[in-house]
Amino acid sequence: MIKLTILFIFIFCSYISAQISITSTDIFNLIGNIDLVKEDTTGNIAINLGNSGENQTWDFSNLTIEGAEFSVEHVAPEGTPFAAVYPTANFVRQGQRSEGDSVFTFYNYWEVTSSNILSLGFGFVDENSGDSYTEADEDTTELPLTYGMEWTDISNEIINSEGLTIIKRDSTYSKVDAWGTVITPAGTFDCLRIYDYFYETEQWYFDNLLVFSDTSSWYLYQWLSKDHIVIAEAESQEGETNPNFTNAEFFSYLINSAPSAIEDETANQIATTFKLNQNYPNPFNPETVFSFEIKNPSKVDLSIYNIYGQKVATLVSETLNSGTHQYTWNAAGNASGIYYYRLTNGQEVITRKCTLLK
Numbered sequence: 001m002i003k004l005t006i007l008f009i010f011i012f013c014s015y016i017s018a019q020i021s022i023t024s025t026d027i028f029n030l031i032g033n034i035d036l037v038k039e040d041t042t043g044n045i046a047i048n049l050g051n052s053g054e055n056q057t058w059d060f061s062n063l064t065i066e067g068a069e070f071s072v073e074h075v076a077p078e079g080t081p082f083a084a085v086y087p088t089a090n091f092v093r094q095g096q097r098s099e100g101d102s103v104f105t106f107y108n109y110w111e112v113t114s115s116n117i118l119s120l121g122f123g124f125v126d127e128n129s130g131d132s133y134t135e136a137d138e139d140t141t142e143l144p145l146t147y148g149m150e151w152t153d154i155s156n157e158i159i160n161s162e163g164l165t166i167i168k169r170d171s172t173y174s175k176v177d178a179w180g181t182v183i184t185p186a187g188t189f190d191c192l193r194i195y196d197y198f199y200e201t202e203q204w205y206f207d208n209l210l211v212f213s214d215t216s217s218w219y220l221y222q223w224l225s226k227d228h229i230v231i232a233e234a235e236s237q238e239g240e241t242n243p244n245f246t247n248a249e250f251f252s253y254l255i256n257s258a259p260s261a262i263e264d265e266t267a268n269q270i271a272t273t274f275k276l277n278q279n280y281p282n283p284f285n286p287e288t289v290f291s292f293e294i295k296n297p298s299k300v301d302l303s304i305y306n307i308y309g310q311k312v313a314t315l316v317s318e319t320l321n322s323g324t325h326q327y328t329w330n331a332a333g334n335a336s337g338i339y340y341y342r343l344t345n346g347q348e349v350i351t352r353k354c355t356l357l358k
Helices: 002-016 024-028
Strands: 034-040 053-059 069-075 091-099 102-112 116-126 132-142 150-161 164-184 187-206 209-225 229-236 247-257 274-276 287-294 298-305 311-320 323-330 337-344 349-356
Touching: 024 102, 091 337, 132 150, 164 229, 164 247, 274 337, 274 349, 287 298, 311 323
Parallel strands: 053 164
Antiparallel strands: 034 069, 034 247, 069 091, 091 102, 102 116, 116 132, 150 164, 164 187, 187 209, 209 229, 229 247, 274 287, 287 323, 298 311, 298 337, 337 349
């Protein structure tokens, strides 16, 4: 009995604190998943980074942070607005956040291979005005990601214009310095921790005379899991000299996740007995129209869900005749953001995405 108890404890502990590696397959398996993240941008967050090394535990579940919540989806680049800008991308982290009366959708484009993740750049769209912006920002992370790995990225840029020469040098030293368990309001996750040190210099020369020079440096820690990529992030104050800093300028963590709970099935729409159209208008405020077609009389359900996977409205749940049907949703009592509408007939399911802007 004692031996069995000891064996059970050993197996249990090994499961809770398993050392993991993250591969390209893990990254691609995330497509379709939705995470809800909360970030604190007050610029002054007291934090305990814990220790480096093996079998560590970082508990952020009781850390109170102030700031915004936003959703992050993992999608293929096809159909995203900046796919042509980053033609080699094969993975996108897409998110949406609200700032006052504005809603912004942002996109991070990655090229993932079996040996590395190349971050190509980003873009964002102001859903109110339609304005957009992109910026290339290449950064490489080696794969598979395992404990003890370290690497350095160095880039130099020289700009010449009418006697003015600007020289920019950026370097990043990275190391997977720990593995263990990280705890956030979303749960407990086996993770790897990456330590990054950033050092940037910029010098301006006019007719070969140095007229301006600036240096900046900071630290970043990321806790990564196989199922969500980023579980938590902590960034130091600029100019911080202590890698074990206790005051962060930025912190974020996972607070909820809906892997396939509400999955956008637009790309796999193969239903033979009904068809769900994109709502119009989209984005909308506060009303939009949903339409669908059914070939045979059947009981159908058309419901709306938020990013948590919670049902917020049911537009119809009854037996309908064959043909085209339309229903209007007035979302005046709901917050701005992404919603999902799902049509079912008991056997087949189609889900699409819509955006409410206020």
